[in-house]
Amino acid sequence: MSPTGPDVVVVGGGAAGLTAAREVHRRGARALLVEAHALGGDCTFTGCIPSKALLGAAADGASWDEALRRVHRTVAAVAATEDAAALGREGVEVRHGRARLTGPGRLEVDGSAVEAGAIIVATGATPLLPSIPGLDRVDPLTSDTVFDLDARPRSLAVLGGGPVGCELAQACARLGVAVTLVEAEGRLLPAEEPDASAVVAAALAADGVDVRTGSTVTSAAPGRSGGVALELDDGTAVGAERLLVAVGRRPSGAGLGLEELGAEVDARGAVVVDDTMATSVPGIWAAGDVTGRLALTHAAARMAMVAAGNATGGARTRLRPARFDAGQVPWATFTDPEVGRVGLTEAQAAGRGAKVCELPFTELDRAVTAGRTEGFVKLVAGPRRGLGWAGGGRLLGATVVGPTGGDLVHEAALALRTGMFTGRLAQTVHAYPSWSMALQLAAAQLFAEVGGRRARPARS
Structure with a gap:
């Protein structure tokens, strides 16, 4: 533990970072949470919270404008429970700024030096944009930007048939958008049981979604009369007013100084950790989407609990550290x-x-x-x-x-x-x-x- 500064600095204020900082404090240690943007991260502002609010509004028969108002009200309500003032009342110090690790137990926040007994990296992930010729010319939406739409698009092409693509495709279809969903694998939700994929595909089709499985987008270009035109590998074309790309997320572990300290960061930008959430550098742990493991909010929270417990534990914890078991983490896709x-x-x-x-x-x-x-x-x-x-x-x-x-x-x-x-x-x-x-x-x-x-x- 640090004799003067915080016992643990948590870098990143999303689901993993918030949980880690709160758990450090609960264990009687001093926590400093560093975040460059608003606290809450992807789950609060662009992920779980807005998407489920949109799904709920669509199921209730709301209009597009009503649905987006519900989304923004819901996000604001949740964000208010995890801002700097709320965490301060809980005993967690928050500092806004960009962090860079400079040594064991040392980092800089916007140039100011900070020392700590341990560091937990929880910087999350960002939407992945595939290498499709012309994609940069069509202003694609991602899960980070789709909730900023101020008007309902007449039509929407969704690239990616995983949980995010399926949920948003169904919600938008129920809100009156003509949706085409393109998935490269032979079925939607390819990680699930085939029977589950079939049920969800039938449900989306019943809501009017044009489901194209086993199809790859080979190029994208602006449409002749506006919007976007996609060419598929089978020679067919898909036209839409907007394109939503939902093919996964890229971990945000690069550029934090970890590599210079000897911590492994893989080609995706994921911080490599073991089951105790420890990196290869003593005193540095990582949790959440930045590890490239399960990109689920509740999985991130569990990883954070493990990391915080091991970072603040004594000799007994070092002999028998807590471990993260991905096999016990449930998945949920909130389609209907x-x-x-x-x-x-x-x-x-x-x-x-x-x-x-x-x-x-x-x-x-x-x-x-x-x-x-x-x-x-x-x-x-x-x-x-x-x-x-x-x-x-x-x-x-x-x-x-x-x-x-x-x-x-x-x-x-x-x-x-x-x-x-x-x-x-x-x-x-x-x-x-x-x-x-x-x-x-x-x-x-x-x-x-x-x-x-x-x-x-x-x-x-």
């Missing part, structure tokens, strides 16, 4: 229906002797009463070492697709996190008729036939 996932997919678990339990929502009474039968639950379980399939083995992964899939998945996340027998999900009494009964009915297939279904071997 939502996709929630934790742990392994069926294909990932196929070589482990795993079994799969599935329950389509056509067989769930709550879904039938709600008229929302397009979803499903899939549980992936595996044998326990030494115990085999006693108690249903252990949960390896789960996917829930439905109106509240992003919430339902957390029962499975708890089961995976605690290593409980999968059978506990079947033994736990669930209220009838509830959405969560789907997990109980699925898990019961490990022990008996349920509605004509039994657990089956996982397929690759």
Whole structure:
């Protein structure tokens, strides 16, 4: 710990930085948070908060102008809970400026020297723009700029069929925009179960989105009558008033002085860390999107908790440091229906002797009463070492697709996190008729036939 300055300097005031600074203070150490821009980062201003506000407004049937007003009101409300004044009341000092690391426990903030016992880098990431000829001529929107639109575009081309592209495509379509979604992979949400991708693709199509999967944009140019014209690799063209690029984000680890100190920063700009969130330089940790790991707000917060605990811990922590386990972090895509996932997919678990339990929502009474039968639950379980399939083995992964899939998945996340027998999900009494009964009915297939279904071997 530093005898005079802060115990820990946190560089970056997004989800990871805010969590790290608060956790340092909670542990009784002095935290200094350095941020060049407004506190809150991507999640508050251009990510989770505005996108979910836009999705909610679109689902409520709001107009474009009403939806954007809701977005800006929501962002302002959340930002007020994490500005410098709010953090000051919590005991965290904030300094605005650009930081550069100059040595172990040393950095400069706009030229002023600061010393600390430890440093946590949490500078986040920025939207990635692919190398497409002509892209720089069409003023592409990104997740950082799409919420600045002051008028509804008549048409929008969305490049990227991951969670961000799918969410914004559906929201804009529901707000009256003609949307074309282009994804290079053979299906939307390629990291998810294929069945989940199919449900989301059908939902977007039902909302009027023209979904083009297995298509790559080869060039972009201004349209003859304005807007943008995209050429695809199959020879077809897509025209739109605006283009939104949502193909991922680039970690912002370069240019902070880390390389000069011997810390590894990879070609993407990601700060390389181990599972304790430590860099290769003693006394320097990193957390959040800047590590190039899971680009999720809650994952960033968990990384920050690990980094802060290890940065402020004593000898016992050095012997048994906290570790970040990405396999226990749930994912949620907030389309309608939502996709929630934790742990392994069926294909990932196929070589482990795993079994799969599935329950389509056509067989769930709550879904039938709600008229929302397009979803499903899939549980992936595996044998326990030494115990085999006693108690249903252990949960390896789960996917829930439905109106509240992003919430339902957390029962499975708890089961995976605690290593409980999968059978506990079947033994736990669930209220009838509830959405969560789907997990109980699925898990019961490990022990008996349920509605004509039994657990089956996982397929690759």
